Each structure stands twice: as C-alpha cells, then as structure tokens.
Amino acid sequence: MNPGALGQLALDTMPVILHLLLTRPAGLDDEAFERRLYLGRREIEDLANGEQIRGFYIPSLSSRLINYKGFMVASTVEEFYLDLVNEDFETAVCLYHERFSTNTFPTWALAQPFRMLCHNGEINTVRGNRNWFRARIGQFQSEIWGDDLKFLHSALDPHGSDSASLDSALELLVLSGRSVPHAMSMLVPPAWRIDPFPSEAVEDFFRYHSCFSEPWDGPAALAFSDGRTVAACLDRNGLRPARYKITTDGIFSLGSEVGTFYLPDDMIKKKGRLAPGEMIVIDTIKGEVIFNEQIKEQLAAQQPYGKWLRENQIQLSDIVSAKPLVEPDPAHDPLTLSQLQVANGLSQEELDMVFTPMAATGQEAIYSMGDDAALPILSRQPKALFTYFKQLFAQVTNPPIDPIREFLVMSPEADLGPERNILVEEPGHARVVHLPSPLLFTHQLEALKGNDLLPTKTIDMTWPLLSGPECQRRTRPGRSGLFPLSTRRRSPRRKWRSHQELPHLRQEQQGRRLREIPRRAEAQSAALPPRSLRTRPQ
Secondary structure (H helix, E strand, O other): OOHHHOOHHHHHHOOOOOOOOOOOOOOOOHHHHHHHHHHHHHHHHHHHHHOOOOOOOOOOOOOOOOOOOOOOOHHHHHHHOHHHHOOOOOOOOOOOOOOEOOOOOOOOOOEOOOOOEEEEEOOOOHHHHHHHHHHOHHHOOOOOOHHHHHHHOOOOOOOOOHHHHHHHHHHHHHHOOOOHHHHHHHHOOOOHHHOOOOOHHHHHHHHHHOOOOOOOOOOEEEEEEOOOEEEEEEOOOOOOOOEEEEEOOOOEEEEOOOOOOOOOHHHEEEEEEOOOOOEEEEEOOOOEEEOHHHHHHHHHOOOOHHHHHHHHOEEHHHHOOOOOOOOOOHHHOHHHHHHHHHHOOOOHHHHHHHHHHHHHHOOOOOOOOOOOOOOOOOOOOOOOHHHHOOOOOOOOOOOOOOOOOOOOOEEOOEEEOOOOOOOOOOHHHHOOEEEOOOOOOHHHHHHHHOOOOOOEOOEEOEEEOOOOHHHHHHOOOOOOOEOOEEOOOOEOOEEEOOHHHHHHOOHHHHHHHHHHHHHHHHHHHHOOOOOOOOOEEO
C-alpha cells in the first residue's frame, strides 16, 4: 500500500489493513471451500460485534474474489493498492464503482463494490426487506449448512447501506445453492406481467418465487459476480442506464455511462443496452454471453414451477366471489355513521377534500407536496393511526410510487400464507392464498377465516370501559395464521386503543403516551405478521 496517495481525511481515518492468506484443507472442493470461508468470516464478524470492536470489517474472504476499496476517489485506488499496478497480477473479471452509497456517510467499509455486487441507485424498500429477512430466520433449514445455520442469522448488517444489505442477501442465496442469475432474479425481479410475449414457464417461475420472496425495489443498475459468472441487470423500473459492448477479441464491457472504458470502434462486435428488468450473463468457464430471454428460459426449466403452483396455490376467486355483497347495516344510519367517523379519526376536511373527490372521480385529489400540518406525534389534535407512518423514498430523485401511478411495473396483488425457508425450493412454498387486491369485502374476509391454510383468530381491539385497556394484553395470538383486528364491538360502553383519546388525557399522561407512540409504531413496523400484504412486481 502507498498511504501517500491518500488525502488528509482518508489518512486520518485509515484503518489497519491486513492481507490474510489461507490454504485450502485437503478434500474440499471449490464450493465447499467457498462456504467454509464464508462461515469463517461470519463467525469472526459475530465475535467482533460481540466484543464491540469498532471499525472492524472484512472486505472479502474468498478463493475467487478479492475486494480493493477505500475512502478515496476512483483514480487513487491503483495508486494506493500497489497490487493493481503489478504486471504479474492478472484477472479475467473486474467490477468497479466510482461512488459511495448515496444514503450513508462515506467510510472505508461502505465504499463500493461490496463482496459480490456494485449498485448504482437506491433500494427504497430496504427496511422492509431487512425486516422480512429477519422474520424468516426461524424457518432456515439447509442440508448445505447443517449445524452452522446460526452463523447466517445476522448475515444482513442493520448498520450497513442498502447496497450492502442487498449484497449480503445475494451472497447468502448463491452460497446456499442457487446460481447467480437465479438469486438475483429472486431479489430484483422484472415486471414480468407486462411482457407481451412471456412463455408460460417463465411466468410460472416468477409467480412461484413471488409467493415467498419480496422484491428489493430500486431504482437499481446492478453488476455482480461470484468470480466465475459475471452478470448485470436493471430493476423493473429501469431508471438507471446500463450499456454494454463486446469486442472481436472477447472483451465484454458494461457501464452506466458511455465512455467509461475506451474500446476502438473497429473492434466492436456487438453493443446494446439493458431494458427495464433485463439481465445479461457472462459465463467465464464456458466463455459465452447469455442474453435476457435465454437466461429466463434456463431458470424456468430448473423445476416444474407451474405444476407446483397448480397443485398448491389457492386463488381467492375460487373460494369466494369478488363481487361486493353489501347487506343493509344499521351502522350506516346518519348518527351511527358520524360516530364511527369520529371514532376513526376522520375530520370534515378529509370527508370534503379526500373522500368526496375519490367517490366522484375514482382518483385521489391532487395536493401540493408540502404539508404544513403538525406531525401527528406533536399534534394536540386527534389523529388516525395511519398518519403516524410515512412512506420512505429517495425524494431527491424519485417520486412516491404506488400501483395506480405505476401500474405498468407494480400490482396490488398479494399472497397470504406462512413464511417459508428461502434457502431451498419446495412445492409447498407455493401454498398460499392469492389475492387480487389487499382490500377485502367482509364476505371475503369471512371466507378466508374458514380456509384450512390460515388458522384464524379475531382479536377484539375494544375493552369494557370500566376494566381499562390493561385487559387487552391477555388476548395475544399464540401461533402463526390470520389475525383480523376488529373494532366491531365498539360502543359507548366499550373503548378501543385509538389515538383519538390523546387530547383528553391529563398533561403528564399525554407526555408519557407521546413518548410511547414512536416505540409502538416502530415495533409494529418491525414485528411483521406472517405473509403480510406486500406490493409486488406487475
């Protein structure tokens, strides 16, 4: 290394850098050795976290890949790491990135690329992706990992960047037995429903994986490798560019900008760009380039995904009619209706400016992006529970998205069912109830309650006024299943846990409750119910 190539800030924060050389134990093949190195790294990382060793990081521990990075501009990397200017140092594959993560402060450890990928963009769903990963830890089983599964539980670092978390998820799936393109197709699927000429097998492949795996939603342009297979893809939105060139002497170059790598025009054999949701793969063992359609067909032929879906997936339309069955309800008389509106935190402003336009036009009213109302946690006015939650997205470059505005790449369809073991593929992973929409009519909810796949327990959210809310704690569900939360028993003699009561508390009680609400909201966000409703690729 040459510390003289660094700037002052990089010098001040430069860690001790060591290069460890290991020999392969006798009798281990390539795959087994790579997994042994991964487990060794994970055990060391867990010990370092337990000892609270700050700044400890292993960029790579692999027999196939080595990672050079740091707190420096791209042109300084080869000046700092002298290996890169050594004429005896050769490689057939190189991934490089000239930026730090956009949602974290630059550090040595968070410089890109990571262990298997480099990423241009953001993962706007990263909090949910991390939560779902943690929710499935208890389901992990694998013949490959055996008794070493405990080292996989903290594979995703909650303090890492969004790119680092995606890299960790990709690494785990690949080392658990999936190919590099298979693992990435699970994590960052295309908008397969809008493909005008999809084969049935390819559609079944993505439909099957959507039963138990949520997309890591971009925008994202990704380049990734396990040291033998090199690939790149765009997420379904396609908001980041990726252009490639193939030369007559066998060089493949892909970048997010034109001119990132100089190649004479008379040597270009083929060039092009990736469209939204497309992937390209280079198999360095066979020496061939595999394009998007062929990749998808190869993945779809691995298992009888269509058969698994037909034998296991349950369509809600097969259980109950999708047509609304609205019976006369005394709750809709004017007095009771107004009482329910107040109890649920609906103000006159919302009735006039939100509900009326939606009823008249079938669309949400258009507002300015600013909101000068007090934050619910600080407001003295009654607020509905959902107002305490805000959509997280990279506002600098991306507008908030939903299945209405982005119907080409998003769908409100959802699946209900228990969590599955993502380390393996089994027919039972398709055993879910498929919903065309997360919005259910009462008769549809009642039909789901009678389904054998989803053990159901309705949780009464009200309590007798004289008993107080403490009695509610005795009605916690004991196992996985479907748990509708009901306020149907609400009456003048029964209350329910609503933030409408905040303004009516004594001042000291209000302060205490206001401090508790953020913790409750965060807990509700992290403690996800089995197969909660999720937005998926179209």
